[in-house]
Amino acid sequence: MRDWYAAGLKTTMVARSQTYIFPYKYVMSPHSFGAYDNLPLEVADRIFDRYLSLAQAGFPVLDSRDPSFNVQSILNERGSGHYADVGGTELIAKGKVALRGCIEPVGYAETGLRLSNGSALSTDAVIWCTGFADKNVRTTALRVLGGTDPDIKHKSDVLHPTDITARLDATWGVDAEGEVRGVWKRHLRMDNYWVMGGVLQHQRWWSRPMAQQIKLAVCLS
Template sequence: MTPLEYPQDAGNSLTRDDLANQVKRVADEFDIRVLHSTTVKATAFDEESKLWDLQLLSGEDERAVSCKHVVLATGAGLQGPYVPDIPGIELYGGVNMHSVSYKSAKKLAGQGVKSVLVIGAANTAFDVIEDCHDAGLTTTMVQRSPTYVIPFDYILHPEGLGIFDYVPAEIGDAITQAGPLAVGGPILGAVHAKLAAAEPNRYAELTKAGFQVLDSTQADLLDHLVDRCGGHFVDIGSGVELLATKKVDVKAGVYPVSYTTNGVKLSDGSTVDADAIIWCTGFKDVDIRQDISEMLGDGAEAIRSKMDATWGVDSEGEIRGLWKRHEKVDNFWIFAGGTAQHRYYSKVVALQLKGALEGVLYEAYRDLPTGAQ
């Protein structure tokens, strides 16, 4: 991201505080003005001046901003919480929330909650069941379909992201990020599949407890990250042990079909009661275009109609719409990805911005040439 490195005591698994402190450190070091609690009321692009005009709202204060380039860095796959629309919500009298609103199990316990139903079985759901169990709440997970589970030690293998333990970050970045995704993706998948094939019974006890597991011989990490923007579980923490020992119950292969007075009715006809329901069901769409109006306000639809699709894989095997100019929108950039991508692609975007501002960035390649050309 910048020459500023993370503290030496930061491990391979960065915490929330590690990330937040680093962002603050960068902002302080480079005197970046950060507007908190601010939304965009309206956005417009002047084709003649090639300038963006934005109206910002900070509380009750409104201000105008004019700039040559706009970088949208709200993340991919976070276009509004998704909660299945099932009947009977007015019947349920307990706490009912999507995981974006979840703060802590201790806070739920303070509200009198003693039992929790967690809908979902990917990374967020495992974080929630661990927190709820540790707080002494009776916890049940509903797993609607099989979950791809990848051990954290596979990710840290030297043939994968573990390369950073052996080479400097800039070399590791070049190895893991600079090559074509269509080439590097299958190579990484083959590494994970080899590791899983060597220990076919790693999740036997978890399967015996009723949880439906897909390992790396059956599913692929990059497919989940790029096509679904999630839906998998990185095995770190105590979640697997909690389910395997039945300290946390699991209802697998079923899904909620309606609310009841005390919980939900599942697709197999059974019911589950709980004082709180936490929907760890992800977000609406990985394509940023779907909720662009919520991000850029009035005028966003004119931008949306010209934007490239985002996330997923394009015809050349690369991630769509990120870190490069959009075909039909001038001076507009979208930034998203994980921490390794932040560090590498921030340089890619910054160099393009610098080139554009200096007038040395070549014109975007927008149209396929015809035979006459």
């Protein structure tokens, strides 16, 4: 968004629903989500006003004061509904980027998009930023293994793709031990099967522990 603005393009964001926003610097800070444990009270109290001007500009901001909000649920289950702010929100707050809040695109028009409130948005290009669609590893694995191909038949001596995916653990969410389900570890009912998922930060952190798991399993087999 900042690149488009810098290039002189007129940009409009359509924010379909409330979004939890946190600064990128906040993600990288050791203070993290424990602001009141690490910052003076008068500083921590002002954190909630960080995106006040953004909300006043019409962006549906969601923060931790909402009783229905759970940041771990958004991060580990939905895989969407949150945004690490790298500076683009300032353009919206200052009116340099237009905004349509709490409405959804419902179709294409000759000159752009039709929106759920009956209005239209004229544009030369549409960029969709809608999160991940393949959060269920069973569905993804079935497609990758060819289980949706009607020509693949069941054989008594060979596992069909549906037999394999039925043995896979569910992914995302939190299990009884408080760990994220089904990713970055071996699936208990399927030998030699590991799953990775998430964003780039997840891959950077978990690729080594998972490689160690695979190496250990190979050495012990």
